[in-house]
Amino acid sequence: MRRAFVLLLAGSLLALAACGGTAGDEQGASDVPISVQDAAGGVPSGTGGQACQSDSDCPSGTGCSSSVGVCVAFPPWSTIFSVQVDPDPAGTLVGDQFADLLIDTTGALDLSLAAPVTVQGRVFHAPTGGAWTGSNGALPSSPASDADVAEGRLVAVATGRIPGTQFRSDAQVLGLDVSGTNAPRFSLRLLPNLAYQVTFIPGAGAVETLPPFSFPMQVGADLTSDVVLPPDSAYLRLQGVVRQVGDQGQPIPIAGAQVAGRVGSDAIGTSTLTDAQGVFALILPPGTGTVDITVSAGRSPLLFPTRHFLWDGGLDAIKAEYATNPFLTLDVDPVPAVRTVSVQIFGDDKGAVKAVPMAQVTAVGTAGNGDFTASTSTDASGVGTMDLLEGTYTLAVTPPSESPWAASQTTLDLLTQDSKAFLIPLSARVPVAGRVLRASTGLPVAGAVVSLMTNRQAAMSSVAQAGATEAVFEATTALDGSYSLNIDPGSYALAVTPPAHTGFPRVAYPSIDLTTAHTLGVSLPEGALIRGRIRAAADGTPLASTTIRLFFPISLTTAQNTWSLGDTSFASTLQTAAEGRTDAEGLFDLVVPVVAKDGQGVNPDGTSTNDKGLADFGLPAIDLQ
Helix, strand or coil: CCCCCCCCCCCCEEECCCECCCCCCCCCHHHCCECCCCCCCCCCCCCCCCECCCHHHCCCCEEEECCCCEEEECCCCCEEEEEEEECCCCCCCCCEEEEEEEECCCCECCEEECCCEEEEECEEECCCCCCCCCCCCCCCCCCCCHHHECCEEEEEEEECCCCCCEEEEEEEECCCCCCCCCCCCEEEEECCCCCEEEEEEECCCCCCCCCCEEEEECCCCCEECCEEECCHHHCEEEEEEEEEECCCCCEEECCCCEEEEEECCCCCCEEEECCCCCEEEEEECCCCCCEEEEEECCCCCCCCCEEEEEECCHHHHHHHHHHHCCCEEEECCCCCCEEEEEEEEEEEECCEEEECCCCEEEEEEEECCEEEEEEEECCCCCEEEEEEECCEEEEEEECCCCCCECCEEEEEECCCCCCCEEEEEECECEEEEEEEEECCCCCECCCCEEEEEECCCCCCHHHHHHCCCCEEEEEECCCCCEEEEEECCEEEEEEEECCHHHCCCCEEEEEEEECCCEEEEEEECCEEEEEEEEEECCCCCECCCCEEEEECCCCHHHHHHCHHHCCCCCHHHHHEEEEEECCCCCEEEEEEECCCCCCCCECCCCCECCCCCCCCCCCCCEEEC
């Protein structure tokens, strides 16, 4: 039954002033090179170049892009790009990267992938008292018994040569060799002389699932080397119970609670769930540093704050306690009272109250000496309900992307406020409109996808804790090149992707301040044709179905100084100038934007000439008004 929109009744009602989405410490409009250009009108230009099937169909100084079927000019001057190549995963080669390659005016780019080094061996546990991979001492040459042999998967990760990227390889690890030949049980392909961090993840079929084991690896040639895990005796096996005090003061075991353990700064932990009696069994790996056992609600229907139980003396301290009482009791008290809270999200449209349906509402805060998080979605009346422990929260509201209302946050203090119902007003989203034009002619570009990307990090820190930080707003240009969007106010990265058949290049701008309404025009530079062949270095075999990506060259410092090129899921997308795949003959062609010449816009090390340490990629300035 559809419910009419009504404001929650007064009496238990409290209105909360919401903070807007303005980013206090993100980059401002002055961080982007601005120029006001005449937006020439005209009819759609259709394609960016003459249709072709081969170079013979194209004018001098241009070549036929087989991927888009139009003539595209070769680079007018030498240009630097970084290149990532990922061969067909069904083959024997691994991906590689080539930083800061200088491509001349022929646009030719021929690459060869060297053969990787191969590490082969077995995975097994050391005997009691024995050394293991990454520790001091001589490693055993073979497992002491069949029970020490492990199976699972090895995952190797290394920092990429291009900022914000990684190298990754993995291999299956087979279990016991029943033939008795002691043949290698894994084969891991790596780039030579690259520092990897390798993690062994035990298989799900093991009788007892031990925590993952991580260790460094760097090899320069093919190698047979076993991975020796810590001895079974080095793992600390704990048992215990998770409880809370009931209304009558009696302890009540909590079923379905999640218990997670971590030793020191190790990023890899282990976790389990309590059984019907609240009992858990947890395995901690060998290591140094503080032991942190965290208890959270997990699958339990009971509400209680996430609690951390710390042993600053490390594994020795918890072993001593466990030796005295070989059954840990983890009490999650104090557990504050539970309050069912209703929030009504609305927008103020010139005095008219408008419900905001389908908004995600996330509460992140502290209660009872622990952390607590809850979320809900609003119904057609803009109302959402959730059970919260009495505490202090930051309430983040994220409307759907098509909503006219902006994401926001406010404080909710259930320790000093007795209300169970709250009104949260939202401000209107910021209108952004403009046109996408061809820079050389001023003609509009129809069908281009305009993407504005943000992570809301500075404006909505509570959402970061809840993991819902990023948003993308997109529109497609009309025949006259125009587009319009309503967005949350804040700092944005911009990408414009023209239709492939036009032969126009993709462009990106990593930081634009859009905290207020703006007209945002984009002039697309001309495309430059880069093409070549990718082969295997060993025998010159062309590599088909290989992905090649060209990146705008930036330094690690520049990436770290530019919010959108840091810890965002779209950082790699922004840096990508073009992407394609090789054909059966290993051939590829890509259309990249013509970037500024001789460091005008981009310094030789990839940093920006705007003197603020931000990336601008040497592209034409946007028109921001």
